[in-house]
Amino acid sequence: MNTxxxxxxxxxxxxxxxxxxxxAGMSQQEKNIAVGAGVGAVGGSVLSGGSxxxxxGGAVVGGVIGNEVGKRR
Numbered sequence: 001m002n003t004x005x006x007x008x009x010x011x012x013x014x015x016x017x018x019x020x021x022x023x024a025g026m027s028q029q030e031k032n033i034a035v036g037a038g039v040g041a042v043g044g045s046v047l048s049g050g051s052x053x054x055x056x057g058g059a060v061v062g063g064v065i066g067n068e069v070g071k072r073r
Contacts, residue, residue, distance in 0.1 A: 029067065036066020 023031060037059045044058015045051070 029071070032066040032069050033063050034066070036069070037063035040065070 023034065026034070040062015041055050041059035043062070045055040047058070048054020
């Protein structure tokens with residue numbers, strides 16, 4: 001069980017580091033949308049107890065908020 005946990009943690013770490021390179025060509029507004037969607041997804045998941053609908057809803061709301069923040073700068 002501990003081995004599976006370590007492998008999962010390692011895979012998540014590697015994927016997170018590799019995904020950061022994908023943001024290099026993004027505009028500031030696109031970065032704001034992505035960050036907003038990510039934070040919204042986590043918040044929606046926490047508030048809904050892990051419900052997929054809550055997670056997706058949170059991502060959508062967070063993306064919209066990130067888009068609006070990007071427009072105001």
